Amino acid sequence: MALRDKIRASQLWKSVFRHPAPVDRRNRVAVMLGNLVLHLHPVALPAHAVRLQFTWCMGGITFFLFLVEVVTGALLMFYYRPTVEWAYNDMLALRGAVSFGVLRELHRWGAHAMVITVWLHMLRVFLTGSYKPPREFNWVIGVTLLVLTLLLSFTGYLLPWDQLSVWAVTVGSNMAQSVPLVGHQGPLHQVLTIDGAEMITPSSDARYALLGARSVGEEALNRFYVLHCVAIPLVAGFLMALHFWRIRKDGGISGPL
Amino acid sequence: MFKRKRHGRPATAANRRSVLRAMFGSAIGLGFTAMGAAGALWAAVAGRYMLPNVVVQPPSRFKVGFPRDYPPGCVETKYKERFGVWIVHGVYRGRRQVYALRTACTHLGCITLWQENERQFKCPCHGSGFHPDGINFEGPAPRPLERYAVRLADDGQLEVDTGRLFQEELGQWDDPASFMVL
Numbered sequence: 283m284a285l286r287d288k289i290r291a292s293q294l295w296k297s298v299f300r301h302p303a304p305v306d307r308r309n310r311v312a313v314m315l316g317n318l319v320l321h322l323h324p325v326a327l328p329a330h331a332v333r334l335q336f337t338w339c340m341g342g343i344t345f346f347l348f349l350v351e352v353v354t355g356a357l358l359m360f361y362y363r364p365t366v367e368w369a370y371n372d373m374l375a376l377r378g379a380v381s382f383g384v385l386r387e388l389h390r391w392g393a394h395a396m397v398i399t400v401w402l403h404m405l406r407v408f409l410t411g412s413y414k415p416p417r418e419f420n421w422v423i424g425v426t427l428l429v430l431t432l433l434l435s436f437t438g439y440l441l442p443w444d445q446l447s448v449w450a451v452t453v454g455s456n457m458a459q460s461v462p463l464v465g466h467q468g469p470l471h472q473v474l475t476i477d478g479a480e481m482i483t484p485s486s487d488a489r490y491a492l493l494g495a496r497s498v499g500e501e502a503l504n505r506f507y508v509l510h511c512v513a514i515p516l517v518a519g520f521l522m523a524l525h526f527w528r529i530r531k532d533g534g535i536s537g538p539l
Numbered sequence: 540m541f542k543r544k545r546h547g548r549p550a551t552a553a554n555r556r557s558v559l560r561a562m563f564g565s566a567i568g569l570g571f572t573a574m575g576a577a578g579a580l581w582a583a584v585a586g587r588y589m590l591p592n593v594v595v596q597p598p599s600r601f602k603v604g605f606p607r608d609y610p611p612g613c614v615e616t617k618y619k620e621r622f623g624v625w626i627v628h629g630v631y632r633g634r635r636q637v638y639a640l641r642t643a644c645t646h647l648g649c650i651t652l653w654q655e656n657e658r659q660f661k662c663p664c665h666g667s668g669f670h671p672d673g674i675n676f677e678g679p680a681p682r683p684l685e686r687y688a689v690r691l692a693d694d695g696q697l698e699v700d701t702g703r704l705f706q707e708e709l710g711q712w713d714d715p716a717s718f719m720v721l
Contacts, residue, residue: 286553353581357588375593382588 324530328537336410336536340403344431345522347396351434354389355511362441364507366500369443393435400431412536420528423521430518437510440503451506452498458489465489597621602696606721609637609697614671616653624687624699625653625660628721631672636718639687639699640673646680660684673707683707686717 289295290303301312314325330336361380362372376383404424407413413421440451459467463474466487474481484496494501529535562572603618603626615626625640640660644651649664659676660669667678674683688703697719705717712718 357585360589361591379591379593380588381590381592382584385584385588 322526324534328534331535331537333536338402338406340399340406344396344399344403345526347392347399348518348522350392351389351396352515354385354392357385358389359511364441364503366443366503369441369503373442373444393438396431397435400428404428410536417528417532420525420532423525423528427518427521427525430514430521434510434514434518437506437514440498440506441510443503448498451502455489455492455498455502458492459484459487461488599702600698600700602692602694602698603639605696606637606691606719609721611635612671614653614655614658618699619650619653622699622701623650624701626697626699627671627673629671631712631718634720636720637689637697638673638712638718639689641685641687641701641704643685644680645675645682645684646678651684686712688716689719690716691719 299316301316302309304310304313311325314320314323358376361376363369373386376386407421407424436451436454440447459465461468463470464482464487465471466480466482466484466489471482471487472480484490490496492502492505493499494505561568563569601618601622603615609615609626609628611628613626613628618624618626619642623642625642626637627640628635628637630636631638642650644662644664644667646662646665646667649662651660651662651667651669653659654661658671660671660673661667662678662680665679667675667680669675669680669684672683673686675681683706686705686707688700688705690698690700692698703716705711705714
């Protein structure tokens with residue numbers, strides 16, 4: 283018996299791969315359906331679905347860049363400490379003292395590229411009318427993902443903790459003061475007044491919740507770090523899974539309906 | 540069982556040509572080969588990345604003051620926090636000497652405590668006890684505390700070198716580099 287057949291017949295192999303080799307049509311389907319990675323793709327595709335003119339591959343490139351950001355970001359976390367004392371120094375160390383510290387630049391370039399590709403993806407979806415029924419809710423999910431991408435960039439911008447970071451986030455988070463209802467300078471915040479006492483003040487509004495303080499400091503750095511590394515990626519990852527799943531359920535990729 | 544070519548090996552057996560063809564002979568083969576190469580490269584880069592080039596650690600050689608700072612019976616604890624060492628002016632086998640004891644317990648490496656009233660080193664993890672000379676007398680520790688090298692520097696100060704260890708049970712405490720006679 284050839285070695286390959288011996289391996290295929292072993293209990294170890296069969297406990298991992300539940301189906302025979304993809305030697306005929308039926309088993310090729312079984313392989314596609316029984317494999318976590320492969321099942322993300324349909325068993326069969328119309329030929330036009332893989333044409334670059336139809337999709338620009340922008341959604342796929344955006345997802346690929348997200349994976350690049352996850353891998354490089356996780357590696358950066360091994361050296362970066364989100365404290366006022368260390369954040370800037372650790373960033374400099376990644377640039378000057380750590381082998382392959384270029385991972386930090388990869389993370390930054392990947393973030394820029396992701397913002398560009400996610401916009402191009404949206405443009406393509408608009409131009410091809412792919413937001414029309416029954417895909418309209420997937421457009422809504424996509425817009426949410428666009429906002430989350432921008433928020434990831436915004437929260438990541440504070441982490442190097444240089445002058446640019448601090449003042450950019452000071453300006454950016456000041457916008458939260460003007461949110462309707464929950465920003466203390468925003469419209470309708472007077473609505474939330476109990477017995478003449480305003481509930482929305484500089485120490486209790488949306489900006490205060492975002493920064494954990496009344497100005498950008500140690501607390502804000504820690505909050506943005508957790509938002510950037512844990513909270514937003516988790517939500518975005520869930521919505522991406524939903525987004526991809528709905529492409530299949532709403533009629534497949536780039537097909538006319 | 541196998542279709543045999545007229546000459547040579549069974550058709551199913553892998554040879555150099557078939558492996559190369561599988562790796563580079565088709566678009567999908569080329570794709571998987573490139574993916575594997577990229578993965579290997581990433582693993583190598585990440586492995587090197589995880590080894591820091593700059594670490595914030597105290598130097599392995601440091602000065603601990605002049606011999607007159609250490610009267611007989613003295614156990615100096617102020618170098619424990621930063622350097623992990625006690626400077627002791629004690630008696631070992633009837634000989635009066637100054638030595639640098641490593642603070643790590645010889646059982647599982649917890650950092651021991653100096654108890655001035657009982658005049659003993661005590662491990663907080665499993666209760667091992669050591670006399671001021673470093674010899675273990677209770678608990679699970681199998682051997683005495685370890686010594687670091689000490690010497691008199693040019694300016695007359697004592698200098699400890701944590702790069703060299705001396706173990707009592709190996710007879711290394713007789714090495715003159717492991718103690719100072721004042």
